[in-house]
Amino acid sequence: MEYNFGEIEKRWQQYWVDHQTYKVTEDTSKPKFYVLDMFPYPSGAGLHVGHPLGYIASDIYSRYKRLQGFNVLHPMGFDAYGLPAEQYAIQTGQHPAITTKNNIARYREQLDKIGFSYDWNREVQTCDPDYYKWTQWAFIKMFHSYYCNQAQQARPIEELIEVFSKQGTAGLDLAQTEPMHFTADEWNVKSEKEQQEILMNYRIAYLGDTMVNWCPALGTVLANDEVSEGISIRGGYPVEQKKMRQWCLRVSAYAERLLNGLDNVDWTESLKETQRNWIGRSVGAEMTFNTPNGVSFDIFTTRADTIFGVTFMVLAPESELVEQLTTDEQRTEVETYIQKTKKRTERERIADKSVSGVFSGSYATHPFTGEPLPIWISDYVLAGYGTGAIMAVPGHDSRDYAFARHFNLPIIPLIEGCDISEESFDAKEGIMMNSDFLNGMSVEEAIPAAIDEVEKRKLGFRKVNFRLRDAIFSRQRYWGEPFPIYYKDGMPYTLPESELPLELPEVDKYLPTESGEPPLGRAKNWFYTPLSCGKRQEEKRYPLELSTMPGFAGSSAYYLRYMDPRNNDALVSTEVNEYWRNVDLYIGGTEHATGHLIYSRFWNKFLFDLGFSCEQEPFKKLVNQGMIQGRSNFVYRIKETNTFVSVNLKDQYDVTPIHVDVNIVHNDILDIEAFRNWNPEYKTAEFILEEGKYICGWAVEKMSKSMYNVVNPDVIVENYGADTLRLYEMFLGPLELSKPWDTNGIDGVHRFLRKLWNLFHANGQFSVSDENPTKEELKSLHKLIKKVTFDIENFSFNTSVSAFMICVNELSQLKCNKKAILGDLLICLAPFAPHVTEELWHKLGNEETICDAKFPELIEEYLKEDVFSYAISFNGKSRFVLEFAADASNEEIEKTALEHPNSQKWLDGKTPKKVIIVPKKIVNVVI
RNA sequence: GCGGUCGUGGCGUAAUUGGUAGCCGCGCUAGACUUAGGAUCUAGUGCCGAGAGGCGUGGGGGUUCGAGUCCCUUCGACCGCACCA
16 A cells, blocks of 8 residues: 555544644633744745745644643734735736735645644634734724833733823823923913824824835835844835824833843744844933033933043934034035935945035033033934933944044043054053043943033933834735724724724725825725714714724734734633643744834733733744745856757856746756746756756855746645655754755655555555564654653754654664554654644544644663663773673773773773763773 | 854764664665566675775864763854944
8 A cells, every 4th residue: 555645634623623633712721832833924925835834833843732631822823914905006006905815725725735723712813903903902002001111011002091181290200202391280271182192202103293204206204123234124115204193102112121131031032032132221320411501411421431522522423412502604514414314215325335425513512521512413313212312422323433533533542552543442441541531440440430420510310221112003005904993183092992893994096095095095984983872973074094003913912812812802801811822832943033022022011911811921032033035046058049958068068048838847857858848948958967867056146936836736746645744844953043945855744654664565456464573673663752841842843853763763673563562653753744644643543633632751771771882982082892780880890991801902001081872872091 | 243053984873872883774895586666685885905904973182991972172064143332
């Protein structure tokens, strides 16, 4: 009987569906384990072999945990809102919902073929109103919350309103957009609109006028993580800085907690470091500088110790201070400069490292020396970081140095012995000089001493600054969650929670309106009419928000929704949340390090503060799978002919390499017939072969259609079976490593599965022996159990596939087809190759499915050796190997080893100084 | 510039965590079988050497009886952040 993978896999997938094998419920009698994949965005191109890599790993881990008796939650869904579907809709007019639905169906079909153990009953799709109801709900909660820095917690805004009416802002420490101070009396006399405007300064979801990344080509604003080097990540269009009123999430309020929380999660150091960089905490001081004409402004510095080296001040061109500090004589020059910087795109600004700037005409007074400091304006100071103004210390900051050199400003050295003739001395080391009370201190001592003095003289205070910005949360696009917001008197109000979801309306076109409003401006009746006594008050029509939410909105709390996906009364019920808690293992790509993984942690912490999530961190352990690159194949066409020459002969001709579809190449050998049919142009192609074959060249490139190197998992499943695909993807190398997909070598893994099959299928019959296994067979099996347990726990799937191969090879040699050993072998293997194993398991007469079975106990007894091989080494160089009984004493081993004729040769009459015996391994003789 | 990860056969990789370097697979070589195949099986395969043996984990140095593993130094690759004050 052949190993008929196609038939087996089809049968078992049907069995799983019929028996709801992987349906999971909250079973409190079992410990829970939550394994999650980053859900995919269903693109039109379908899955390629790179996508399932992480899914296979998580599926293995899920199955392994299930076999260990855990109740495993292993769900899957789709991140269905996003730009590509909308761009496609703009081009074709097809509704993105349809495109998305089709793409999801295709993804689902492909995923099913690979044989994952997902509980599809729990599937979520972010564009489903039943799902985004809870995205909108969370937004409403954020709108109605503020962040208290003292309690380090989000709180309902009603509390704040109460406090304002009693004490104003006195004694409060709140996360805010702008510093504000008012008394209770001042608050109480304000109109509702004025109060609403003030509250906007504190809401966690707020409307704010901020510099945003505006992408004209996409017609929308983008978050910082959606832009790289001035180019949009989606589409690669230029992005410019623009001040706009946008919905924002006060992520920055959580900066400290997001940073500290990293210490309590089991993520890779590099990923944590990426997040730490992104959060960018720096400790320093905020200091006030005054000008003779009464204007004062604040700057942030991490180097308060260099205060005596300040020779000028610099403002960001966008800073509001520019207006106040520019003198009449300088006004024209300043305005010209600002116009010039405004015109430049972010990309141009980054690319151009040349020094530019303009003098404002004003001077600030040095707070210690009283010296006048010229105030300059330059785009090397960023408006968005710190206060948008700096004190320039050209001696010890390379950017200030370049600026000072360019404009001939004085440079003062502050560190004894430093050479600043060519460049600044930026290192935080050395002994201070030219610095009054700091002289003689090391930099390390001088930084806190300087800040102490600043605080003493009331010139400023200690301050922690973060690079992390608030997330810009509106997109001027169609295909996203509508905001549950309507406007009354120009102020935003939330819809009542009971009226959620606010469904995405139909529009005639997916483009901005003629007046430049977002596509939702095209929707008919996009108004909110309040409900009163169950009746819509048609006379009141309030316009609804026209922006939609960004892609990360729907993916921020999906892991919570999987716990309780059909609950219509809560995102997740408290009871269910307390059972599943958070994700034990999360697998996905590093590309989400500064996007989804920050937003999701923020979102969860917010829900935690309000008591909707019972854990501070959403993802306990996180593993990043590597990318699978493409392995392109080439044929070499001799120039101006239709003749192709095999790779090793190509140097003899003048050739053009041409990408050839990897699906018509096997082990780098071209299927000539298929090639002739591939493209009419090649119908009459001639070939110069080597040893009767056309061998293709190859290169590692990104997997993409244009390189003809996309390998579709369906094709592999068709030819080799899902089990081979799963095993091979794991066997390719460590999970975290990026590697090219190379179909060469898949036969080795496929052969292994056939070998396993053949162990129990001799002469076309399933045959299994009832005899007791021998010690040798048990030893082989338990070596495997030990290795597989260790490897899966350590996510070293490639080595455990190797372990299986070794075990099956050994059992083949022993011709072992014992029932007693087969059961355990199959359960060990189940995480990897469920179809083959379930099939064999079934044939054993076991009615249980693999998923009800238990992972076998390791019995160390079977691993015990009778004899051990010792390497006998002299001064660390091993020379020969001797065997000793397992119970041999050290004295015995030493004596025998030294008396061996080979030892005599190496000792050459000398007496050993020392003999070191490493148990079961080595006898090292030190001469 | 700052931070992180890593360098092992022709290739993908492994090494029980400081103890016989190269497991497993691909590829390659030879042989067997055969209805000649992109099939299967057996043996071999780090390098040099006929052999004994020598040399080998990017380079150099160190600690140790013993280093792929630890320390210093240097070269190289990849990733993240970056006019962030």
